[in-house]
Amino acid sequence: MNDTTPLSPAADDRRTIRNRTFDEIAFGDEAGLERTLTAADIQLFAALSGDLNPQHLDPAFAASTRFHGVIAHGMWGAALISAVLGTQLPGPGTIYLGQTLEFLAPVHVGDTLEVRVKVTARDAAKKRLTLACTCVNQDGKTVIAGEAQVSAPTARIERPRATLPEVRLIDAAGKTLLDAVRPLGAIRVAVVHPCDEASLGAALDAARAGLIEPLIVAPRAKIDAIAQKAELDLAGIAIEDVPHSHAAAARAVELAGDGRVEVLMKGGLHTDEIMSAVVAHDSPLRTARRVSHCYLMHTPAYPRPFIITDAAINIAPTLDEKADIVRNAIDLAQTIGVAVPRIAILAAVETVNPRMPATLDAAALCKMADRGQIAGATLDGPLAFDNAISAAAARIKGIQSPVAGRADVLVVPDLESGNMLAKQLEYLGGASSAGIVMGARVPVILTSRADSRETRIASCAIAALVAHRRRIGKT
Incomplete structure (x- = not known):
């Protein structure tokens, strides 16, 4: 509530x-x-x-x-x-x-x-x-x-103000996620310029939940003022004092490159500002792979959590960029326990149409998977949204596919369609969600100022899973 x-x-x-x-x-x-x-x-x-x-x-x-x-x-x-x-x-x-x-x-x-x-x-x-x-x-x-x-x-009454718990009708997926992550221990996170109550409070909430050890990278005076006004307790929280948001993004990238933090968490600065520092030519976090955003979502109308990508970073991705978007989604799906994820490449129709570029890209991505250029998943496309998530819709249209009706990942044609799909599911479909950027040397927690506490905590939990998996890969 x-x-x-x-x-x-x-x-x-x-x-x-x-x-x-x-x-x-x-x-x-x-x-x-x-x-x-x-x-x-x-x-x-x-x-x-x-x-x-x-x-x-x-x-x-x-x-x-x-x-x-x-x-x-x-x-x-x-x-x-x-x-x-x-x-x-x-x-x-x-x-x-x-x-x-x-x-x-x-x-x-x-x-x-x-x-x-x-x-x-x-x-x-x-x-x-x-x-x-x-x-x-x-x-x-x-x-x-x-x-x-x-x-x-007729008599004066004064008592401590209670804080109401957040209540959801369906929260089993979120509870399962937190239960899986907490035993792994907290991860070191650079919280970049959380100079508003929502983002600073979210970082402290995640710390209290045992998910992260936050290092706040921001102007100390601003953080102290926000904490005092919002009555947030900063006891025991490390703060790296920097003059402004641009410096905060640059310093956080340095900290991650030096191995002092394992995850970056966006605060109150704009997405472009933090991501520009992550992918800069001299950034220690760059890899050969294109970075992309993944929404992990769970809605009462679908039997399992699923990923929507990319709805926040790549505006109009090329075929090569879509291939990396798929690879990043496969990595995340495997991190959350889906050994061989089913990837639906979405378009407006389920047939290849030369006048609809999204259908051509979908067909090419599937052929790349057939040839081993994209590994670790089962791809199919083009698939319309209904065919990807509804087995009944797929049967009606005569589609025989190991992915149709059972997709674990929905790859959208462009950012606009993906963002609208994710927000529609969240606001009209009652979906819970978490957001994370993949493809860099460390995961980036990318949340919106409008996101709920539940979404912010879930995003930290997903980042923790990714960070722990990468720890294992280094040993």
Whole structure:
């Protein structure tokens, strides 16, 4: 579940939660928060309510206005109003007496609501309050409006603020991954310019999970300021002080080249900045192979984890570059335990068409595999996406293939198609994911500022597996 952002300055203390007694509350006082509805919220509602009807968890059905009218309006919106009342105004000790709400417009996945409550009446004899309640979306449209009646606390309550765990309906793959990696021990990771709360917090989370030993490469003053503001504990964390992000990328590459770290982890700098340092002509991390990005994904609709490549580095790869993209994916697949991965070379159709270059590349890659130029995997293509992941679709089209319907790796024609496919699976298909760059002398953890804590931790776990496998290869 994503975090709520308090709008009331009085509630912006991250360490404690305090109430306001009836006598401290005046007519017109107000408080609020912001929250964005995610697909995970819908899954969590299903788990909490016991409504595990597969139709309700299907992304296409979940996108319908009718479904959101039931879930987002009735449960999610009301719950947000209750959260403001129970944590901010009046806060702990509040007794909810009743509410009347009107649901004026639908709420969809991705919508951000500003939820506000405002005191409109006080009953001093009974210590009761009436509060106007509104939920306004990112377009300024009121989607929920109404009133709540509460009994306000008369005594001051202050307690440590709890941190809610992240909850997913399906998390077996992620748990299995962490269980496999933790016994191997932490790896040394250069965290490059994590000068924002999300990336710095992710590195510290991975350290607490026993996956990495972070060496932060960034301006020390910025890191200290971020840690202080976000209340992040830097005790025991090594920091390599550099003046700016460009210097951080260059220094991290030097550290990896000297063997002081085994993995690089992108912080708050742009992808181009860190990757330019990794593949520079004088970089000690360059190899003869093209670097490429791999998304390891797991979705409830597919029986096993799979890799999508390349969706982040190579914009319009040539045939030679696609061959390296495939080789890098094979290395990663074997690292996670797939001895002979099944590689689907994707195109819009499953037949070779001279007017569609992606189909020609797919056919050439398969012939290269036949001749031993690409080893360690079974390739087939061109395959349309449905044929690659659905055995039924392949049978209907008469496709007989050891890969169709059982692909472990999906090789996309270009970055645009791959990026859209990965994001669609994540945001509409409920997929969990991890991202890593292969092809350099050390793996590079490449995450986005929008990625969840779960994705960042999983990416560190994948990098740890790759690093440990390379340790074994050197012995």
